[in-house]
Amino acid sequence: MHSTCGLALAVLACTSMPLVLAAIKITVNISNVVNQIPPWAVGLTLDAGWFLRNNYNIRDPATVTVLKSLSPAILRVGGTEADWLSFKPDG
């Protein structure tokens, strides 16, 4: 069985780069499973820039609720700023 659909792919490589929009067509064979990934392989990144900017509440109830629904996913905290940050212990 093949399922064909068209979708608009938005690629935002970096905030300093232009938004690239392209219409592409993907054909997916859904007649058999070729591989399975474990539940934790669902992952997302929270940009490490938060540590520099503190620009939103990471314990916002709506955010926490959305993330709970993805459990046991992995939250990767990193990105460009990772290579500019040092840990500063108290005291």
Next chain:
Amino acid sequence: MARVGAAGKNGFVTQWQWSLMCDMVSETGLTFVYGLNARLGYNDSSVHAWDPSNAEKLIRFARSINCPVSGWELGNELNLKTKGFTPELNANHTLQLSKLVENIYGAGSVGAGTPQSPWRIGPDATHSALVPSGGVSDSDSDSESFMQLYYD
């Protein structure tokens, strides 16, 4: 390059911020992969050694508060020309990180992707295809060849 310099200046992760992040991750039932700074110590020696002392403080603190870290990553998009890393250098630094993590978590207790036995994750590479057409590529080597050299 504007891309790498987007952060542009050194900053801190405070103990309070780290604890808040751990609390949030614990509350959601997720686990946490954290990208450590691969640039520390890089310019302090001709051999571009990595200084693991700050990473050690952070990892020990994370352990002390039972932060659910399932993986430690070293560096971001290290195949970017502006960063100056070679696959050999990154592989060497990553081996150092592996030893450090094993020292802190206990011998043989690294690699299961759990908070008791975290992964050591890498190399982080970016694809030169992400550079817009007409733009100047800032990628020293494409991600595939960087990773192949890293594993060699």
